[in-house]
Amino acid sequence: MGIYQLLKTENKARRGQITTIHGILQTPCFMNVGTSAAIKGGVSSPELADLKCQVELCNTYHLHLRPGDTVIKTMGGLHKFMNWNRPILTDSGGFQVFSLAKLRKIKEEGVYFQSHLDGSRLFISPEVSIQIQSNLASTIAMAFDECVENPAPYDYSARSCERTTRWLIRCKEEMQRLSQLPDTINQKQLLFGINQGCTFENLRIEHMQAIRELDLDGYAVGGLAVGEPTEEMYRILDAVVPHMPADKPRYLMGVGTPSNIIEAVARGIDMFDCVMPTRNARHGTIFTWSGIRHMKNRTYQTDPRPMDEACQCPACQNFSRAYVRHLFKANEMLAGRLTVIHNLYFYNTLTEKIREAIDHAEFQAFRAEYSEKLSKKAPDD
């Protein structure tokens, strides 16, 4: 019996739950990104729990470099290390093959990297990635894939997909091997495969059909939101999601804006992660139920209202727009902390409301009300 339980559907939108050894995840869900085992902006694990965060995402590549996955294994795994007892998903380092493109060389056996920290030479293969993730002892490990840039030539995308499939087989075999070892911390670690294929619908579908044969714990759509127009992303989701197993979690990697999330849920996606709420928060942009606000703008200089009047987060319960703007202008780190707290609470509340909407068969109405509004600038109020 699988880890995913489908509770309810509304058209293609799915309400479900994922059972793990670190607790149950209600889906659709947003995974809060803490790349280096920390939410950038200074939010600790206990605080994160208060922001309705169900699951945190950490990164294989970054933690392998620093402090080193063996250090984390020595410390008892990521959960103990950062004092987070709910699920953790680790990304495989595949995205860094894409984002650190100038520092790597891709081969069949794996990828040769130069560390972005000190230039030292590294090698990450499917086996190495899984070994690192095993040491990290995350709840869910991601397969080591190649995230192809956009645009990419058809031939290259096709060959890359085939290689990603071969790499996925190696990931699965390595995971099975490690699960037998007595000193493996999490012998029940889950493995998700990743679909690629750039913006070519037939490649996407062929690749999905190939990897679903491997009967993994869940499936992700990768390689989207990497520069293609939003409509392209939706077109690919429309094409590929129907080919994803219905009895397993579906994860859209790296996405996205509140609108993207609503639209992807409408197309059958269950899980999301994105740096946008934390990064934009640190840079002064917040998401609200009225739309986007740039908190550095002069218009908030003497605005006594909370950042989002419809928000129950600790930042909105205690501080004014004028104060937050002041903190940004004064370069105080509390500025980024408060906006990160708000944005994560917003994303976690957004997915919570999506779940409630599907529960009550009101998702289409929810989508109609918020899909466009949330990613536009808030009207001057």
Added chain:
RNA sequence: GGGAGUGUCGCAUAGCGGCAAUUGCACCUGACUGUAAAUCAGGAGACUUCGGUCUGCGCUGGUUCGAGUCCAGCCACUCCCA
């Protein structure tokens, strides 16, 4: 009273005679999608029929085709000597 030096965008700075003028901070605006990002980009005299036009580097004159730049006088500030 004598001598030396300095006055350029809010502050601080750069500027061999071709300059609407450098750079930093501050200011304004925008971007950010599996995080090499507490980052990055743009704007910042006025008017414009977007080709330009006008005003502008303490003040007033002068030299010059052309002056923030050279000269003279004045004003202000700083330092040194009495």
